[in-house]
Amino acid sequence: MNCLEVQKRLTGHALDEAAAVEGEAIDRHVSGCPACAGELEALRRTAGLLRAMEWPEAPASLTPERRSALELRAEAPFVPGRSRPHFGLMAAASVAAVGVAMALMSPSLMRARVATTRPASRAVAPSRIPSAEPAVVPDMSRPGKRDGRERQVQEAKDAPKLTKAQRGNLRALGYIQGGSVNGSVDEPRSAKEEVVVTASRAETMVLGYGGDVRPVPDGFLARDKASTRDMFFEHKGTNPFVSTQEDALSTFGLDVDTASYSVARNYLNRGALPPADAVRVEEFVNALPQDYAPPTREAFAIHLEGAPNPFHPGYHVLRIGLKAREVRLRDRKPAVLTFVIDVSGSMARENRLGLVKRSLRLLVDRLGERDRVGIVVYGTRGRILLDPAPASERREILGAIESLRPEGSTNLEEGLDLGYEMALRTLDPEATNRVVLCTDGVANNGVTDAETLLRRIHAQSEKRVFLTALGFGMGNYNDVLLQKLADQGDGQYAYIDDFTEAERFFLRNLTGVLEVVARDAKAQVEFDPSRVESYRLLGYEKRDVADEDFRNDAVDGGEVGAGHTVTVLYELKLSGRGGDLGEVHLRYQDPDSGSAREQREDIEQDRLESRFQDASPSFRLTVVAARFAEHLRQSRWVKGERLQDVLVEAEGLPRSFLRKAEAAELLDLMRQAAALSHPRD
Amino acid sequence: MPEDTEAPANRPPDDAQLLEHLRRDPARGLPAVLAQYERPLLRHAAAVVGDSASAQDVVQEAFLRLLANGHPVENLAAWLHRVTHNLALDHLRKESRLRKLHRAAAPPSEPLAESADRDLDRREAQAVLAQELKQIPPNERAVLFLKLKEGKSYKEISVITGLSEGNVGYLIHHGLKRLTARLRPAGTLKGVAS
Numbered sequence: 001m002n003c004l005e006v007q008k009r010l011t012g013h014a015l016d017e018a019a020a021v022e023g024e025a026i027d028r029h030v031s032g033c034p035a036c037a038g039e040l041e042a043l044r045r046t047a048g049l050l051r052a053m054e055w056p057e058a059p060a061s062l063t064p065e066r067r068s069a070l071e072l073r074a075e076a077p078f079v080p081g082r083s084r085p086h087f088g089l090m091a092a093a094s095v096a097a098v099g100v101a102m103a104l105m106s107p108s109l110m111r112a113r114v115a116t117t118r119p120a121s122r123a124v125a126p127s128r129i130p131s132a133e134p135a136v137v138p139d140m141s142r143p144g145k146r147d148g149r150e151r152q153v154q155e156a157k158d159a160p161k162l163t164k165a166q167r168g169n170l171r172a173l174g175y176i177q178g179g180s181v182n183g184s185v186d187e188p189r190s191a192k193e194e195v196v197v198t199a200s201r202a203e204t205m206v207l208g209y210g211g212d213v214r215p216v217p218d219g220f221l222a223r224d225k226a227s228t229r230d231m232f233f234e235h236k237g238t239n240p241f242v243s244t245q246e247d248a249l250s251t252f253g254l255d256v257d258t259a260s261y262s263v264a265r266n267y268l269n270r271g272a273l274p275p276a277d278a279v280r281v282e283e284f285v286n287a288l289p290q291d292y293a294p295p296t297r298e299a300f301a302i303h304l305e306g307a308p309n310p311f312h313p314g315y316h317v318l319r320i321g322l323k324a325r326e327v328r329l330r331d332r333k334p335a336v337l338t339f340v341i342d343v344s345g346s347m348a349r350e351n352r353l354g355l356v357k358r359s360l361r362l363l364v365d366r367l368g369e370r371d372r373v374g375i376v377v378y379g380t381r382g383r384i385l386l387d388p389a390p391a392s393e394r395r396e397i398l399g400a401i402e403s404l405r406p407e408g409s410t411n412l413e414e415g416l417d418l419g420y421e422m423a424l425r426t427l428d429p430e431a432t433n434r435v436v437l438c439t440d441g442v443a444n445n446g447v448t449d450a451e452t453l454l455r456r457i458h459a460q461s462e463k464r465v466f467l468t469a470l471g472f473g474m475g476n477y478n479d480v481l482l483q484k485l486a487d488q489g490d491g492q493y494a495y496i497d498d499f500t501e502a503e504r505f506f507l508r509n510l511t512g513v514l515e516v517v518a519r520d521a522k523a524q525v526e527f528d529p530s531r532v533e534s535y536r537l538l539g540y541e542k543r544d545v546a547d548e549d550f551r552n553d554a555v556d557g558g559e560v561g562a563g564h565t566v567t568v569l570y571e572l573k574l575s576g577r578g579g580d581l582g583e584v585h586l587r588y589q590d591p592d593s594g595s596a597r598e599q600r601e602d603i604e605q606d607r608l609e610s611r612f613q614d615a616s617p618s619f620r621l622t623v624v625a626a627r628f629a630e631h632l633r634q635s636r637w638v639k640g641e642r643l644q645d646v647l648v649e650a651e652g653l654p655r656s657f658l659r660k661a662e663a664a665e666l667l668d669l670m671r672q673a674a675a676l677s678h679p680r681d
Numbered sequence: 682m683p684e685d686t687e688a689p690a691n692r693p694p695d696d697a698q699l700l701e702h703l704r705r706d707p708a709r710g711l712p713a714v715l716a717q718y719e720r721p722l723l724r725h726a727a728a729v730v731g732d733s734a735s736a737q738d739v740v741q742e743a744f745l746r747l748l749a750n751g752h753p754v755e756n757l758a759a760w761l762h763r764v765t766h767n768l769a770l771d772h773l774r775k776e777s778r779l780r781k782l783h784r785a786a787a788p789p790s791e792p793l794a795e796s797a798d799r800d801l802d803r804r805e806a807q808a809v810l811a812q813e814l815k816q817i818p819p820n821e822r823a824v825l826f827l828k829l830k831e832g833k834s835y836k837e838i839s840v841i842t843g844l845s846e847g848n849v850g851y852l853i854h855h856g857l858k859r860l861t862a863r864l865r866p867a868g869t870l871k872g873v874a875s
Binding site: 008010014015017042046047050051052053054055056057059062066067070071073074345346348349405406 | 728834835854
């Protein structure tokens with residue numbers, strides 16, 4: 001045999017499938033051909049690795065619900081009208097199979113919720129959706145007699161105008177009995193719309209226009225269902241101009257997250273524009289270092305500056321800069337840290353785990369003997385890697401971090417549960433207790449319902465454990481999940497795209513990362529209607545708080561760490577009359593005493609410069625950064641404007657200022673984005 | 682669940698017994714069938730669809746079909762695997778159609794092996810393989826699984842999948858070569874023909 005013939009048969013030979021005679025011929029060739037020998041060895045090695053490894057997570061048994069459904073079916077194998085199911089439907093309806101069996105067998109009512117699907121763009125923030133109604137799951141513990149079956153049925157006239165095929169399949173699935181649909185049904189907005197049938201949370205399916213039944217796709221209903229398994233970003237809308245006559249109060253939670261900026265940077269550095277939904281203006285602005293002077297007595301120093309808006313003639317920009325109280329390194333409270341580290345297979349990509357290791361080493365190196373570190377890891381399952389140890393035992397801690405290897409799937413839920421359990425066990429009321437989550441954000445095992453996870457995190461954070469959510473990696477990255485985890489966990493969310501970012505995050509302000517100086521911090525800006533005709537808050541859409549909830553301490557604000565800066569931009573239409581523009585109010589809770597504090601500051605007229613060029617360089621760069629973010633998120637307020645024009649404004653900044661790393665980086669990103677984006681009209 | 686599975690304590694009942702029992706009394710026959718096939722079928726389904734929830738759906742549906750099947754089944758193991766296999770592929774086809782419609786815009790991840798200029802160690806290699814297995818066509822993944830993890834012969838795989846033996850051999854050949862290539866640092870691929 002020659003090489004070509006051998007190569008064709010080599011795989012079979014490596015797997016012992018080749019016939020004996022053929023095998024001998026191959027062996028003869030291979031013994032004299034190093035290339036084919038190498039290939040054979042490589043194939044055998046791969047086969048060996050594949051044999052020895054865990055394949056996609058395979059459950060050992062069916063879930064109890066599914067088993068029960070099968071048992072119920074076995075008790076009544078013959079179902080009228082279903083003895084010869086339509087093949088295509090049956091194949092498609094696998095997701096609904098539980099529902100089928102339950103609906104047909106269950107003695108108690110299986111109430112189906114039928115709703116029309118909502119296009120993703122119209123999805124609202126899940127946090128504002130009243131938590132999903134409790135799923136109605138048939139009581140499997142009481143197997144009953146089938147003839148005693150009761151059903152709440154809804155009159156057929158209430159049913160939406162389903163297509164014939166949809167009705168047929170709903171009937172076949174047991175959701176329609178004798179012309180009535182089980183459960184309540186929304187009117188589809190058009191005949192072509194798909195219908196979503198929810199029998200219980202676990203059994204949601206899409207009923208297509210043509211009557212085909214399919215699992216609910218990722219990102220379709222996912223925003224309502226808030227499944228943790230999807231990679232997505234979420235659009236929270238863009239704040240409009242508000243007439244001061246109608247509403248002079250602007251209220252929102254403070255925010256120190258910066259993830260959106262580094263996520264966008266990562267996209268741009270890979271030569272792609274970030275998805276518009278990944279861009280949050282406030283996180284761009286807050287990613288810029290600001291040199292606001294720290295407060296002397298209070299928790300915050302409030303810095304005000306304004307100037308005409310160079311991008312919107314006739315309008316002004318107002319910057320409210322907040323600087324949180326600084327805490328010197330040696331004065332900071334001890335930290336009790338629980339690292340919860342994702343070691344799932346996806347963390348092997350792009351050396352994500354390697355970056356996690358280096359980042360955590362940075363942090364551990366800065367800790368002292370009063371601090372403690374424990375480590376939980378999770379792949380397919382969660383487990384404790386290191387029981388809480390004093391940070392002075394560096395060798396042991398770093399050794400544990402170094403030992404991390406990617407494994408299995410992603411059981412975020414179990415990892416976080418174990419982490420919080422550890423954090424609560426070692427809770428030190430005198431210290432800052434914090435869970436540090438390092439993940440690429442994908443949860444494909446354990447939890448299927450993000451809401452449950454978030455609620456649990458929230459309950460834990462009430463027990464005074466803070467969360468730092470650090471995002472790594474890209475491609476299947478779940479921005480929304482991490483953002484919400486940090487929000488519910490009273491914490492901070494940052495995206496670490498490279499080691500420089502890790503250094504920036506941990507080294508620039510370590511006490512800020514570790515120690516919180518204001519909890520549930522909110523801002524309320526009151527504009528004077530005689531001075532300000534209308535205003536627009538740039539960003540902070542995800543932190544919107546109702547005006548009347550400013551002093552409601554049950555309503556979440558943001559947690560602000562020591563020395564953190566928070567920057568807020570408003571665009572204003574001034575009336576032209578003289579006088580102060582309004583007032584800034586801050587409200588927060590002291591992290592130690594838990595008591596609420598307030599601060600206020602007048603927005604004096606002389607804070608406004610008469611020309612944009614007269615304002616400070618940092619003010620001007622901040623305005624540019626926000627404008628850039630608005631371009632990337634395709635805000636309607638920048639329609640018709642070219643990113644190039646924003647860049648020109650940025651390039652007009654003093655040379656010395658532009659040499660600063662953050663300014664240089666921002667301009668570089670803007671140039672990349674300008675090259676990538678097509679001029680929009 | 683009823684405790685009387687009526688299976689001999691030591692030896693699992695053979696397929697003929699299982700089927701006979703199931704036909705006579707489905708409610709009592711089912712647990713023994715589940716005990717025997719639930720796990721291998723879940724493994725099979727998971728190997729194709731790649732996640733446990735979908736695998737659960739697929740296998741449940743396969744058993745539902747067994748229960749609904751009035752016809753005598755000849756070879757229970759092959760029948761169950763074949764139904765599971767087809768349902769799993771159906772599932773993926775539907776999913777991928779949907780995903781195309783609703784995929785979130787994201788730049789592709791960097792190629793896995795690109796950063797590795799050295800030989801990957803065993804665990805890293807397996808992590809790479811685990812990722813790569815998600816990328817290859819489900820048909821290839823399924824036959825590789827049946828061959829390497831279930832130890833089935835090409836012939837048995839042919840019965841389960843309905844593919845010809847030659848086709849099975851080709852898919853395995855192709856899949857294994859592709860996976861092997863991913864474990865090599867870029868640029869060291871040897872030419873196949875000479």
